[in-house]
Structure formats: C-alpha cells, structure tokens
Amino acid sequence: MNRGGAMVALGAVAVGVVVVGLAATSPSGQQAVREVAGRVGRLFTLAELTVSSAAKRLGLDNTPTPDAEQALQFLATYVLDPLRQALGPRMRVTSGYRSPAVNEAVDGSATSQHMKGEAVDLVVDGIASDRVAALIVKSGIPFDQLIWYAPERGGHVHVSLSAKRANRGQVLHAPAAGGYVASAVGRV
Numbered sequence: 622m623n624r625g626g627a628m629v630a631l632g633a634v635a636v637g638v639v640v641v642g643l644a645a646t647s648p649s650g651q652q653a654v655r656e657v658a659g660r661v662g663r664l665f666t667l668a669e670l671t672v673s674s675a676a677k678r679l680g681l682d683n684t685p686t687p688d689a690e691q692a693l694q695f696l697a698t699y700v701l702d703p704l705r706q707a708l709g710p711r712m713r714v715t716s717g718y719r720s721p722a723v724n725e726a727v728d729g730s731a732t733s734q735h736m737k738g739e740a741v742d743l744v745v746d747g748i749a750s751d752r753v754a755a756l757i758v759k760s761g762i763p764f765d766q767l768i769w770y771a772p773e774r775g776g777h778v779h780v781s782l783s784a785k786r787a788n789r790g791q792v793l794h795a796p797a798a799g800g801y802v803a804s805a806v807g808r809v
C-alpha cells in the first residue's frame with residue numbers, strides 16, 4: 622500500500638517536470654518559463670492574467686508591457702488575491718490583460734482598462750454575477766469599476782483598479798438588452 626502511494630506521488634512529480642521541460646523548450650522559451658514561474662500577487666500566475674482565447678485562436682501576441690504588468694500586480698494584490706483567498710480556485714479569470722491587437726479582436730472599448738492591466742473579467746463557478754458583484758461590494762475590496770454582466774452577455778464580472786488615479790467605486794450592470802445601467806447591487 623505504502624509503496625503504491627509512493628509510486629503515485631513520484632508519477633505526479635514526473636508529470637510536473639515534463640510540463641516545465643516543455644515550456645522551457647517551446648519556441649518562445651524565455652516567455653514560457655517566466656509564465657510558469659511568474660507569480661502575480663500571491664495567488665495568481667502571469668499566465669492566468671494574460672489568458673485570451675482570441676489571442677490563441679488568431680495567433681496574436683498578448684505579452685504585457687512592463688507598465689501593464691505592474692498594474693496587474695496592483696490589481697492582483699488588492700482585488701484578486703482577497704477574492705481567491707475567500708472563494709478558492711472556483712474564482713477564475715476569463716480575460717485579463719489585452720494587448721491592443723487582442724482588444725481590437727474582441728471588440729473591446731478603445732479605452733479599455735484591460736489594455737493597461739487594470740481590469741479583469743472573472744467568474745465564480747456556482748455563483749451568479751450579481752451575487753459576485755454584491756459580495757465584492759460588501760467585502761470592502763477596493764475597485765474603480767465593477768460591472769456585472771447578464772448571462773446573455775457572458776455572465777461574468779468586470780472589475781478594475783488603478784494605481785495611477787482616484788478610483789471611482791462605480792457599480793454598473795450590463796443587461797441582456799445591451800448598454801450599461803447604474804446598479805445599486807449589494808448596497809442595501
């Protein structure tokens with residue numbers, strides 16, 4: 622029994638080594654290694670905060686600028702780490718940093734905070750976006766803009782925080798019909 626357990630554990634270690642090895646020898650080796658090793662905040666990797674299905678699909682570069690990486694650090698420290706601390710891995714970032722090309726590909730706003738590393742879209746498995754937004758407001762986590770999207774528009778929560786200017790603490794809802802409306806979620 623014990624011996625079997627040890628073999629399983631060794632197998633898991635071996636898988637980890639293979640993953641690192643692949644990253645190190647991939648075409649963009651430098652970047653891949655940095656992403657494997659790179660922490661943003663305490664509980665996130667740079668890979669998690671630069672994930673983009675559009676970038677992958679279209680082969681677009683989505684490497685953050687040093688400025689954007691610093692902004693991601695700030696966002697992770699004050700917003701994302703506390704959320705993951707409270708909610709665990711079911712709190713997932715679905716879109717973080719977007720290079721200008723990626724932002725254009727997803728029809729993002731021309732002034733999108735995603736391009737500055739100041740915003741992410743996130744979901745919490747099993748909790749609807751209005752409840753996630755309410756939870757953030759209630760927790761006292763700081764934010765510039767908090768937008769909860771109707772399921773028809775992705776059902777995610779957009780949250781931003783800037784280190785460079787005063788944060789607005791603005792809560793909006795993105796209804797199924799389109800556009801944005803002020804929302805008092807969580808304030809009652």
Ligand SMILES: [Zn+2]
Pocket residue numbers: 735740741742779780
């Ligand atoms: Zn967003």
